[in-house]
Amino acid sequence: MNPTPPVHWLCLLRTVARRGLGISLACCVFFTFAPPTFGDDAADLQTIELADLPPPPAEIAALIQLGKVQFVYGPRPESMQSGLRSSDSSAAPRKGRRLAATTEYRMGYHYRSRNRWKFVGQDRNAESREVRITMRFSDVRLETEHTVWFRKRPAAETFWTDRLVLHELDHVQISIDPLLEKRFQEYLRANASITRSFKRGEMIDESTIHPLVDANVADLFSRISDLVDIRYQELDRLTDHGLKAFPEGSSLESIKEFSSKP
Numbered sequence: 001m002n003p004t005p006p007v008h009w010l011c012l013l014r015t016v017a018r019r020g021l022g023i024s025l026a027c028c029v030f031f032t033f034a035p036p037t038f039g040d041d042a043a044d045l046q047t048i049e050l051a052d053l054p055p056p057p058a059e060i061a062a063l064i065q066l067g068k069v070q071f072v073y074g075p076r077p078e079s080m081q082s083g084l085r086s087s088d089s090s091a092a093p094r095k096g097r098r099l100a101a102t103t104e105y106r107m108g109y110h111y112r113s114r115n116r117w118k119f120v121g122q123d124r125n126a127e128s129r130e131v132r133i134t135m136r137f138s139d140v141r142l143e144t145e146h147t148v149w150f151r152k153r154p155a156a157e158t159f160w161t162d163r164l165v166l167h168e169l170d171h172v173q174i175s176i177d178p179l180l181e182k183r184f185q186e187y188l189r190a191n192a193s194i195t196r197s198f199k200r201g202e203m204i205d206e207s208t209i210h211p212l213v214d215a216n217v218a219d220l221f222s223r224i225s226d227l228v229d230i231r232y233q234e235l236d237r238l239t240d241h242g243l244k245a246f247p248e249g250s251s252l253e254s255i256k257e258f259s260s261k262p
Helices: 039-044 058-067 156-161 163-175 178-190 206-239 252-257
Strands: 007-018 021-031 046-048 069-073 101-120 128-150 193-199
Touching: 058 069, 058 128, 058 163, 101 163, 101 206, 128 163, 128 178, 128 206, 156 163, 163 206, 163 252, 178 206, 193 206, 206 252
Parallel strands: 069 128
Antiparallel strands: 007 021, 021 101, 046 069, 101 128, 128 193
């Protein structure tokens, strides 16, 4: 089953262009979400319904709701390639061991931008001219969903105290960390101006400016998803994929701080 391509929605609200100066207001949402599929064997997976489990502690219930978490179990080939970001992407278990669980997340972003652009440089006879684009961002946010997979279904009566379940929920805590959204906002503010070259006579309007703004935002967003991957890998490294407690001097909070600076 092929993953659904990313959804890219661009709504132009207003555009003004005058004497080499362009102003546009736009809103954009870009989702890296892929369907919760685990390859050709997805039909063999079973959903663990929350209604079939004891009520979770309030903190875990809030985490599940905020992270849009679903639990599944069943066959999953080791060679499976998924379109989702997975906690098993690195820090592989020791040789001879099979993964008992993974957490796969789908993260996307939303923003609005007010874009201005103008030519820079005075040589109108040059073969190319540079255009500086400045962007003012608002309503910037991240959205995340999770699928937690277990090879074998954990016992219902001890589900919320099962070490493996709690480990996978630690992964969820990493990818919904509100500091990630704050970091994304900081990246956009710090990179709100770009300069691009255009051939002489090439039309410059919102249809050429918006893809450049989108590409700039997408590049900055990739730093956030890379940061989540790094933190996922660090969690698995420190706890041997949930089989061990955190070593002395480390914790989930210390992992969230790991490589968190721009």
